[in-house]
Amino acid sequence: MAWVTWRQHRAQVVAVFGLLALVAAAAFATHLPIRAAYHRNTLSECLPPTARSGCDIIVRHFENQFDSWVAIVRGLAVLPALVGLFVGAPLLARELEHGTHRFAWTQGVTRRRWLLSKTALLAAVTLVAAALLSAVVTWWRGPFDTLEGRMAPNGFDIEGVVVPAYALFALAVGVLAGLLFRRTVAAMTATLVVFASTRLIVLNFLRPHFMSPLHRSVVGTDSARPTADWLLSDTLVDAGGRQITAGREDLAVLHAQQAGIDPHNYLVSLGWKRVISYQPAGRFWTFQLIEAGIFAALAVAVVLAAIWLVRRTPT
Amino acid sequence: MIEFHLDPHSGVATYLQIVQQVKEALRLGTIDVGDQLPTVREVVADLAINPNTVAKAYRDLERDGLVVARQGRGTFVASTLAPASLRHHDALRAELERWLAAADSAGLDEESIRALISATLRETRARRVA
Amino acid sequence: MTPSPLDARGLGKRFRRDWGLRDCTLTIPQGAIVGLAGPNAAGKSTLLALATGLLAPTEGSIEVLGKDPLREPSVLAEVGYVAQGAPLYRSFSVAETIEFARRTNARWNDEIVSHFLTRIASETKVGSLSAGDRARLALALALGKRPQLVLLDEPFAGLDPLAGREFLQLLMDGVAETSATVVIASHVIADIERVCDHIVLLTEGGIRLEGNVEDLLESHRILMGPRRPLGSIRGVHTVVRERHSGRQLTLLVLAAGPIVDPSWTVDRVGLEELLLAYMAPERLPTPEPPERLPLRWHG
Numbered sequence: 001m002a003w004v005t006w007r008q009h010r011a012q013v014v015a016v017f018g019l020l021a022l023v024a025a026a027a028f029a030t031h032l033p034i035r036a037a038y039h040r041n042t043l044s045e046c047l048p049p050t051a052r053s054g055c056d057i058i059v060r061h062f063e064n065q066f067d068s069w070v071a072i073v074r075g076l077a078v079l080p081a082l083v084g085l086f087v088g089a090p091l092l093a094r095e096l097e098h099g100t101h102r103f104a105w106t107q108g109v110t111r112r113r114w115l116l117s118k119t120a121l122l123a124a125v126t127l128v129a130a131a132l133l134s135a136v137v138t139w140w141r142g143p144f145d146t147l148e149g150r151m152a153p154n155g156f157d158i159e160g161v162v163v164p165a166y167a168l169f170a171l172a173v174g175v176l177a178g179l180l181f182r183r184t185v186a187a188m189t190a191t192l193v194v195f196a197s198t199r200l201i202v203l204n205f206l207r208p209h210f211m212s213p214l215h216r217s218v219v220g221t222d223s224a225r226p227t228a229d230w231l232l233s234d235t236l237v238d239a240g241g242r243q244i245t246a247g248r249e250d251l252a253v254l255h256a257q258q259a260g261i262d263p264h265n266y267l268v269s270l271g272w273k274r275v276i277s278y279q280p281a282g283r284f285w286t287f288q289l290i291e292a293g294i295f296a297a298l299a300v301a302v303v304l305a306a307i308w309l310v311r312r313t314p315t
Numbered sequence: 316m317i318e319f320h321l322d323p324h325s326g327v328a329t330y331l332q333i334v335q336q337v338k339e340a341l342r343l344g345t346i347d348v349g350d351q352l353p354t355v356r357e358v359v360a361d362l363a364i365n366p367n368t369v370a371k372a373y374r375d376l377e378r379d380g381l382v383v384a385r386q387g388r389g390t391f392v393a394s395t396l397a398p399a400s401l402r403h404h405d406a407l408r409a410e411l412e413r414w415l416a417a418a419d420s421a422g423l424d425e426e427s428i429r430a431l432i433s434a435t436l437r438e439t440r441a442r443r444v445a
Numbered sequence: 446m447t448p449s450p451l452d453a454r455g456l457g458k459r460f461r462r463d464w465g466l467r468d469c470t471l472t473i474p475q476g477a478i479v480g481l482a483g484p485n486a487a488g489k490s491t492l493l494a495l496a497t498g499l500l501a502p503t504e505g506s507i508e509v510l511g512k513d514p515l516r517e518p519s520v521l522a523e524v525g526y527v528a529q530g531a532p533l534y535r536s537f538s539v540a541e542t543i544e545f546a547r548r549t550n551a552r553w554n555d556e557i558v559s560h561f562l563t564r565i566a567s568e569t570k571v572g573s574l575s576a577g578d579r580a581r582l583a584l585a586l587a588l589g590k591r592p593q594l595v596l597l598d599e600p601f602a603g604l605d606p607l608a609g610r611e612f613l614q615l616l617m618d619g620v621a622e623t624s625a626t627v628v629i630a631s632h633v634i635a636d637i638e639r640v641c642d643h644i645v646l647l648t649e650g651g652i653r654l655e656g657n658v659e660d661l662l663e664s665h666r667i668l669m670g671p672r673r674p675l676g677s678i679r680g681v682h683t684v685v686r687e688r689h690s691g692r693q694l695t696l697l698v699l700a701a702g703p704i705v706d707p708s709w710t711v712d713r714v715g716l717e718e719l720l721l722a723y724m725a726p727e728r729l730p731t732p733e734p735p736e737r738l739p740l741r742w743h744g
Contacts, residue, residue, distance in 0.1 A: 003548055007541060008534075099532045103583075106497050108522035108550035108590065311515065312501065323639060326713070328659075356621040363613035365478050365640045366621040441712055 001109065001117035009122060012087045016129050023076065023133065027140040030069055037062060038143045046147065059147055070144060070154070073137060077157045080166035081195045083126050088174020089187035091118060092310075096182040111310050119175055119303055123168055130167035134159055149228025149281045153203060156230070160288040165295035170195045172302035179306050202294060208232050210290045211283060218274040228281035239271030316353060317346050321362050326437050329364055333372035341381065341396050342404065352382060352390045448511030450475055450594045450626040451496055455505035458491050465491040467650045469505070473626060473643070480641035480658075481630040482720050487647040489630035490529055493598050496628075497526050510593055522550060525587030525625070529598040531580045535572030539582060542571055543589075550590040557619055561585040577608025581615055588619035595620070595627045601636045609636060616640075634717040646720055654723045658716060665719055668696040668709040680704035686722040697722045 006013070038044070043062055046055035063070070092115070095101040105111045138145075138159040145155055156162070173194050177187040213232050236244045244252075249267075256266035279287070317340045319333055327335075340346045353361075355369045373390050376382040383393040418428050449472045456469040466488040473479055481489050494500040495507050498514030498521065506513065512520040533542055539562070547553045565578060574582065580600055587595060595616075601609045617640060620627055631637050644661065646654040654661070665685070668678070672694040675684070682701035687694070697714060698704075704711050714722075 001548075004545055007537070007545070099528070099530070100534055102497075102499060102526075102528035103532045103534075104549075105499065106521050106524065106526040106528075107546065108519075108552070110518040110521070111498075112518075114549075311518070356618055359617035359621050360614050363610055363617050363639060365642055366617060367476070367478075367642055 001114065002121060005118045005121045009087065009091075009118075012090075013122075013125055016083065016087070016125070019079070019082075020129055020133055020136075023079075024136050027136050031140055034066060034069075034140075034143055037065060043143070043147065062147070063144075066144075073140065073158065074154055076133070076137060079133060080130060080163060080170050081192060082170075083130070083167045084170025084172075084174035084191045084195055085188045087122055087126070088171040089178045089191050090184050091122070091175050092178030092306075093182060093184040093187040094178075096178070097184055112307050115175075115307055115310050119171070119306075123171060123299075123303075126167045126171050127164050130164035134161070134163035137163075145228075149230070151228060151230035151279055151281045151284055151287075153230075156284070156287070157203075160284070161292040162288055162295065165292035165299070166195075166199070168299040169198070169295040169302070172299040172306070176302050176306040176309075179309055198295075198298070202291065206294070207287065207291060208279070210287050211279070213277040213279055216276045216278065218276060219268060227278075229278040230281075232277045232279065234274060234276050236267075236272060237275050244272060316351070319353070319358060319362060321364060325433075326440065330368045330372040330375070333358075333369060334375050337372070337376055337381065338396065341392070346392055348392050348394060350392045352392070354389055447475065448508070449473055451507070451509050451628065452511075453492070453495075453505065453507045456492075456495060456502055456507050457504040458488075458495060458500060459503040464503075464650050466495070466647075469647075469650075469652055471645060471652060471655065473628065473645075476624055476626055477643040478620065478641050479626070479628045479643040479645060480634070480637040481628055481645050481647065482634055482637070483632065483647035483653070484724060485632055487632075488650040489632075489647055490598050491650075492647070493526070493528075493596050493628070493630055496596060497521060497524060499528075522552070522590065523593045525590060525592035525595040527580070527583045527587050527597050527600060529602065531576075531583035531600070533571045533579060533583060535570065537571050538568050539565055539571060539574070540567035542582065543567075543586065546586040546589060552591050553589055554591055555589070557588045557615075557622075558585050561615065575608070576603040577605065577611065580604060580608070580612055584612060584615055584619070588615075588623070588625075591623055592625055593623075595625050597627070597629045599630055599632070601631055601633060613640060634720050638716050644716070644720070646723055648724055654720070661719060662713065662716060664700055665714050666698055666700050666704060667712045667714045667718075668698055668704070669712070670694055670709040678704065678706055678709065680706070686725060 041058050041062060043058065046059050095104060104114065109117075141150065141155055141159065145159075148154070150156055150159055170191065174187065174191040177190040177194070178184070181187040181190055236249060238244055252267060252270065252272075253263045256263040259266075317337065319336055321329060321332060323329075325332070337346075337352065346352075352373065355366050355373070358364070358369045359366050373382060373384065377384055377390075377393075380394060381392065381396070382390050384390045415428070418431075423431070451471070451473040453469050453471045456466060456471075457464060458466045465486075469488070469492065481492065483489055491500065495502055496509050496514060498518055501515055508514075510520055510523055514520055514524075534545070537545065543558050543562075546558075547555075561581060565574070565582075571579065571582070580603075584597070584600070587597075597616075600612060604612060613636075616627070619625070629637050629641070642658050644654065644656065644658055645652060668681075670693070672689050672692050675687075678698070680700055680702045681696075681698045681704060683699045684696050685699055686697040689695070697719070
């Protein structure tokens, strides 16, 4: 089946690695100016939690200088989905759409073995490509990771072991979608929808709670310190710990202004403080493994479902 | 080597046509004792007919003692037709020549003669079977 | 005892509301070349798809070479199947297609395929082959795995007469070599009349007629005579079809014995005519016992 898989999917495999090569080339080309700017401004002295004065301005300047590149790299989070769309979905959808399954599934290889072999081989290729992508991106994001950390989705989603897990999940969803929808375009659409929703659900509802968030109280006007942690929420609470609504805050500020007092000092005198909940940067690898584990397990379940269903689907 | 042809609309069973063509070839001396008949594969690859049909024809010929099948090597002519049938041949041939002369003077062209012969042959066979 | 190449019991398949095949019970004799005849949408393709596991039965069962193709799909290694339209990968070259078949079948013999390749360049893309060549390639691949059973679904559709003849030549050559059992589904009887020794006639999802061709031709006769009300005719079991024109009455009958009635001209019937008579859309009542002949409508 290795020859068969290669012959039928070689264009896709070449495209995947071609794209990867492009990304790598762009990464190599752009890293020089970044490193140069980093050292020129001695940003190494601005790493959290230590921060000498004036750092925040320098850091902000540095980030603004390269924010479009960072945004583009952030956009590479879509690449795993592309595997699902262009490698996974056509696998079964194209066969069923063109009727070639009547040829492929009546040879000496059973349907299940055919699907398992193809999926396993393509999964191996996907794993390698995604791992390489993750390595390149992690390397490129070095300076930004040290400055702002990689616990937040900006870095978390495109580095480490989650990238291969996303890609394998997308591949699996594509394969199952191809079987259920039997039409390439419909399967691709369904794959995109399922992949995106799953990612969003895990990101917004599950990841913040992989482990209990930590809390930190901030009194006064501490400006946003550079932090490598992932900030989950930043709320104002009163002395009793109750969250203060925007209306109540506005009322207090108004009161302070009418009394001629500095609003910030007034709030402090009331005993009000900001409570920040966050996930510490030190949990990066733990969270990576949990999230990768979730997506890998989902991928396995989806592929098993496809292999079980392929024998029962009437054609 | 004998080459078979099939007339699917003659009303004669395929295997019989093969038997007849072998016997005809024997009569005319086209094949002789020791000659190999085309293999079943060769015949069906040429005529696109059922291999069982050819096998049946060859079995019939073998039963009549005209051919013999040698395992793994093919089917070979074993004996020619008995001279007795050849004797009848001459008498029938003479009668046929007389009939043809009569048909000719009656104004039948070759086409009409062939048509008349085929139709009559078909009808007599059909009547015999029914 | 070796299992029959194809054995269906009460087989039925429903598509949404319509039954493509209903209550089909059939056993195909080993080594036979079976013509699966019938008009379009009679259930021929459905039957073959059920035999290869491409469809799952709604009721009843089907086994090929003694195995259920859905539960034991490994049996498909012994079955050569060419679906309608001879589906192949159009972007593959001929050589790559052969390689595909070689690699997905444990048992493979290059002889039939290399014989096929004598006239076609192996780098030709399948998509640019003529319909006849594509059909023959698909057949060569089906034969190359040395199957015990060959199933062909409308192989002559879209083929000109020469291509059709070449297809049959290749098929018969392959069958002579492997002694495989063959089932050819075709709605054009003339295409398969030449080679079939067994016939299964399907109409509207059910088996209308089935049997050995010689036996069928031997047991049916055409009777012609002056038009008159029908009583019983000695030797006639059932009247299958009745036609009249002017003063002549023509019957196609199933004979129970020799028909010796001077008022009728008795003639043999050809296979195509016989099948067409059974295909007639009117529903035919079940046969009466030989003594009484029921009145029939006009064909």
